[in-house]
Amino acid sequence: MSVFTSYYSPLNSSNAFLRVALASIVVTGLLACGAENTKESAQSEELQADGLIIVDCLLPPQLRKLGKQATYMTPRRPIKTTGSECEIRGGEYVAYDRSSYSTALKTWLPLAQQGDPDAQTNVGEINEKGMGIPPDYKVAAMWYQKAADQGFSRAQINLGHLYEKGLGVPKSTVTALNWYRKASGLSADNLEYTSSLQALSDTHKEEVISLKNKLKRVKTREKKAKLLNSELALMRKQVNKNKEYASKNKLLTQQIQQLEASLQSAREQKADLLPIQQQILALQGMVKVSVPELSDAPSAPNYVALAQSPPGIEIIDPPITLTRGSKTAMLKPVIASQEIIGKITAPYGLKLFEINNKKHDIDKHNLFWVTVPISQQETPITIKAEDKQGNKVDMSFSLFSSRSVRAVPALTGTHSQLERGIKLGDYYAVIIGNNSYKNYPDLKTAITDAEETARVLQDEYGFKTLLLRDATRYKILSTFNRIRRELKESDNLLIYYAGHGEIDKTDQSGYWLPVDARQGDTKNWISNSAISDILGAIKAKHVMVVVDSCYSGTLSTTSIPRSNANFSPKIHKEWIEVMTTTSARMALTSGGVQPVIDSGGGKHSVFAKAFLDTLSDNKGLMEGYSLYTNVLGKMKVVTDKLNVDQIPDYAPIQHAGHEAGEFFFQRM
Numbered sequence: 005m006s007v008f009t010s011y012y013s014p015l016n017s018s019n020a021f022l023r024v025a026l027a028s029i030v031v032t033g034l035l036a037c038g039a040e041n042t043k044e045s046a047q048s049e050e051l052q053a054d055g056l057i058i059v060d061c062l063l064p065p066q067l068r069k070l071g072k073q074a075t076y077m078t079p080r081r082p083i084k085t086t087g088s089e090c091e092i093r094g095g096e097y098v099a100y101d102r103s104s105y106s107t108a109l110k111t112w113l114p115l116a117q118q119g120d121p122d123a124q125t126n127v128g129e130i131n132e133k134g135m136g137i138p139p140d141y142k143v144a145a146m147w148y149q150k151a152a153d154q155g156f157s158r159a160q161i162n163l164g165h166l167y168e169k170g171l172g173v174p175k176s177t178v179t180a181l182n183w184y185r186k187a188s189g190l191s192a193d194n195l196e197y198t199s200s201l202q203a204l205s206d207t208h209k210e211e212v213i214s215l216k217n218k219l220k221r222v223k224t225r226e227k228k229a230k231l232l233n234s235e236l237a238l239m240r241k242q243v244n245k246n247k248e249y250a251s252k253n254k255l256l257t258q259q260i261q262q263l264e265a266s267l268q269s270a271r272e273q274k275a276d277l278l279p280i281q282q283q284i285l286a287l288q289g290m291v292k293v294s295v296p297e298l299s300d301a302p303s304a305p306n307y308v309a310l311a312q313s314p315p316g317i318e319i320i321d322p323p324i325t326l327t328r329g330s331k332t333a334m335l336k337p338v339i340a341s342q343e344i345i346g347k348i349t350a351p352y353g354l355k356l357f358e359i360n361n362k363k364h365d366i367d368k369h370n371l372f373w374v375t376v377p378i379s380q381q382e383t384p385i386t387i388k389a390e391d392k393q394g395n396k397v398d399m400s401f402s403l404f405s406s407r408s409v410r411a412v413p414a415l416t417g418t419h420s421q422l423e424r425g426i427k428l429g430d431y432y433a434v435i436i437g438n439n440s441y442k443n444y445p446d447l448k449t450a451i452t453d454a455e456e457t458a459r460v461l462q463d464e465y466g467f468k469t470l471l472l473r474d475a476t477r478y479k480i481l482s483t484f485n486r487i488r489r490e491l492k493e494s495d496n497l498l499i500y501y502a503g504h505g506e507i508d509k510t511d512q513s514g515y516w517l518p519v520d521a522r523q524g525d526t527k528n529w530i531s532n533s534a535i536s537d538i539l540g541a542i543k544a545k546h547v548m549v550v551v552d553s554c555y556s557g558t559l560s561t562t563s564i565p566r567s568n569a570n571f572s573p574k575i576h577k578e579w580i581e582v583m584t585t586t587s588a589r590m591a592l593t594s595g596g597v598q599p600v601i602d603s604g605g606g607k608h609s610v611f612a613k614a615f616l617d618t619l620s621d622n623k624g625l626m627e628g629y630s631l632y633t634n635v636l637g638k639m640k641v642v643t644d645k646l647n648v649d650q651i652p653d654y655a656p657i658q659h660a661g662h663e664a665g666e667f668f669f670q671r672m
Contacts, residue, residue: 054099055088056481058537060111060126061095082111082123084541086485105135116147121156124148128162129659132171133533141172152183157586157663160187165658188664189582232267236260314395316349317387321633322403342403343375345633347651348389356390369640369651378403426580428670429494429545433458433467434483438503438519440474450502453552453612457500460619466672467498477518477528488542495544496667502612505553516553536589536660545587548628548667549657552594552611580668583627588665589657590628592635595650611652614638619669628667629654 061084065077083095090097098107108130115123128147131140145166151159164183167176239260322342348354348370357364359374366372376385383403390396437454439447451473461467472479491497504517508526515529522528539547594611606613618634632654643650656662 052088053478053481055091056086056478056485057534058084058541059087059090059097059099060108061085061087061090061093061097062111063090063093063095079114082115082126084126084537105130105137108135116150119150119154121151121154121159124151125156125159125162128159132162132166133659139171141166143172145172152186155186157187157189158661160184161656161662161664162659184664187586189586229267232263236263236267239263315352315354315389315391315397317389317397317399318347318349319344319387319399319401320347320636321345323629341375341377342383343373344385345371345373345636346387347371350389350391352395353392354389355392355394356388358386358388360384360386367640367644368647369643369649371640371651376403426577426584427494428584428668429496430492431461431465431467431496431498432487432491432544433461433469433498433500434472434487435461435469435500436472436475436480436503438474438517441504441517441519441521443521443523444504444517447503449607449609449612450552453502453608453616454500456608456616457550457612460616461498464619464672465669474519476520477530480516480518480530484538484542488538491542491544493543493545496546497542497544498548498550498667500550500552502552502609505551516551533659536657539589539657540659540661546584546665546667547589547660549589549591550593550615551591552609580625583666584668586665587661587663588628588667589660589662590667591653591655591657592628592632593653595652610639610642610646610648610650611635614642614652622669622671624671626669626671628669631669 060082063081063083065080067075067077069075085093085095087097087099097111098104109127112123112126112130116127124147128144128151131144131147133139145163148159148163148166152163160183163173164180164187165171166173167183168180169175239256322344344359348357348366350370354366354370357366357372359376364372364374376383384400385403386398386400388396388398435454435458437451439451441447454471454473458469458471462469470483472483475483487497501516503519504521506515506517506521506529507513508515514532515526516532516535517529520528535549539549592615594609608616614635615631617638618631621634622631632652635652639650639652656664
């Protein structure tokens with residue numbers, strides 16, 4: 005059976021998605037036959053794969069005719085497309101692995117200056133990424149603001165992200181949530197923007213800036229000390245050679261004494277600042293283990309990761325709503341208690357964790373599951389965390405219940421049926437399972453996980469599936485390129501990848517590893533930023549990437565709109581309608597940037613088992629975030645028993661065209 009057919013069924017001749025994908029791959033297979041093992045064939049395939057990466061392409065001007073007499077040339081037009089298509093259309097581009105800040109800016113800046121919101125957003129993203137130079141968040145925010153003021157959703161999401169993190173703009177969760185709300189289209193009074201909530205300490209960020217300034221002063225003093233040493237050596241030499249000049253000798257001796265005093269002062273100042281240098285080195289060490297940004301910029305200082313090293317609080321459930329500037333979790337009526345699920349990040353170690361002034365513990369995965377009583381209509385919640393360095397962070401919100409207390413069943417996060425009048429569109433899935441690697445250790449369960457995922461999605465959810473077993477870089481990229489051409493805006497796409505992932509230690513960027521990946525050679529890997537560019541070029545409105553590996557560069561979960569437990573059926577229908585008309589680019593990952601285990605779930609990985617069980621348990625309509633919370637709970641039970649650290653993540657993919665929508669699963 006071809007690895008590019010459905011999981012088990014023969015191809016349907018009317019299935020355009022599978023037919024065109026099969027046709028393109030059959031041609032590839034025929035070309036590879038007979039020369040598969042030759043060096044020339046491998047090099048040719050590698051070059052073909054390079055041409056399938058998305059680049060910034062500047063198309064040539066077009067000659068147009070106006071009436072019978074006048075002709076004119078149109079301006080050059082920038083687009084994002086593959087390198088091969090740019091060549092076919094006579095465009096100008098810089099190869100993906102050689103593009104830089106200046107080359108990307110050259111493509112998009114002229115159109116941005118003319119007021120085009122898409123180009124303005126691209127210029128903002130170029131400045132936010134840095135692309136070989138330190139990111140300029142202030143300039144990025146300026147361009148995002150221009151596009152956001154025109155109602156451009158992608159820019160509104162990006163601007164909200166900067167406000168949430170305090171990058172280039174004053175940090176403000178309220179402003180961030182308001183921008184996310186505008187991007188989502190939730191503008192009606194009865195449709196508040198509801199999300200998860202994160203809080204990070206500002207004090208540590210200020211401390212980093214202060215320490216950086218002190219380090220600069222240390223380096224300046226060190227340079228002065230070196231100059232003083234040089235002058236001192238020169239003067240001593242002059243004294244030894246010119247003893248006959250007593251008066252001059254005396255003067256030089258005095259100067260030497262003055263210089264020695266200055267040098268001693270500089271040494272003392274350097275000694276005083278030595279602890280500061282040690283703190284900076286410790287902070288730089290923390291950067292290496294922090295979540296990397298989704299960027300391929302060469303090793304520029306990652307101050308974003310550095311600022312994320314203080315303690316942080318993330319509320320996973322219940323969802324938080326911004327109501328008139330305050331943060332509220334809307335609960336079902338007559339509920340006696342509410343479980344608060346969240347995560348604490350404390351790289352220096354957690355010293356104190358409190359909810360409403362009561363101490364609680366977190367588990368070894370840094371998660372907490374705390375039940376609080378609901379005894380009144382509005383229950384204020386204050387969460388505090390302090391690390392062993394004395395850095396503190398706190399978060400406050402309210403649990404709101406509309407009536408008096410009585411126990412009710414827990415929330416399921418799913419809905420029995422799709423309301424009439426809502427069309428979700430067609431569903432497609434590309435499922436990749438890589439077991440047999442040429443230059444890396446083989447995996448045991450990746451193909452089994454991929455095959456079962458294909459079966460469940462096809463049989464139980466009606467997906468049209470395309471399964472790739474032991475896929476090379478060219479197979480993966482050519483498949484993505486075909487999908488980019490064929491899928492419509494009304495379609496939904498799920499990409500599932502099970503295989504090796506890698507982090508480039510020089511710039512902390514993440515990669516997927518095809519089976520022909522070479523160790524230490526990123527040219528033959530597939531970067532997360534390249535995948536994000538591909539997702540941004542795909543027309544499908546809703547895309548979810550499920551990765552049983554590592555995937556970096558996501559936004560926080562604050563930017564995910566959540567269904568509210570207090571929604572009436574009518575309001576819930578309106579919420580789904582808004583979400584289905586707004587673009588979504590979501591990533592569900594198995595364990596952040598840490599190594600994930602390739603077993604533990606029987607014949608499946610721990611993550612795949614939880615993912616498949618959640619899909620099988622669902623009986624109706626399920627949003628992506630509900631999928632995540634169920635996977636999180638199922639994985640926690642298993643990882644606790646195995647005594648391993650693996651926590652799944654779910655968040656929008658940055659710089660991939662996300663506009664605050666959600667991905668939905670509808671059981672057949």
